Amino acid sequence: MIPKSLNIYGETYKVKIVKDKPDAMDCAGKNHSKSKIIYIKEDEAEEMFHTYLHECFHGVFEEGRLNEAVEDGLEEVIIEQLVKFLLKHFTVKPK
Numbered sequence: 540m541i542p543k544s545l546n547i548y549g550e551t552y553k554v555k556i557v558k559d560k561p562d563a564m565d566c567a568g569k570n571h572s573k574s575k576i577i578y579i580k581e582d583e584a585e586e587m588f589h590t591y592l593h594e595c596f597h598g599v600f601e602e603g604r605l606n607e608a609v610e611d612g613l614e615e616v617i618i619e620q621l622v623k624f625l626l627k628h629f630t631v632k633p634k
């Protein structure tokens with residue numbers, strides 16, 4: 540259900556499912572944009588997919604340079620709203 544990698548605007552992000560939280564991972568996931576790795580904490584499939592989408596959008600903000608215009612707290616709010624809306628009203632699955 541969750542791919543091992545994802546291309547975001549030309550940058551390849553690896554996706555790693557982890558049992559323990561990596562450093563500085565304070566929630567269910569982490570997008571380490573410098574190393575292009577998305578970490579997702581092992582959980583139920585639905586929860587992990589939510590986290591995966593959330594971290595993908597952080598990649599969109601990073602690679603689309605939206606993060607230069609939007610401060611971090613607001614980025615979190617925008618992403619969570621988008622993910623919740625998508626999952627509620629659409630069937631979302633990786634290609």
Ligand SMILES: [Zn+2]
Nearest residue numbers: 593597615618
């Ligand atoms: Zn986030």
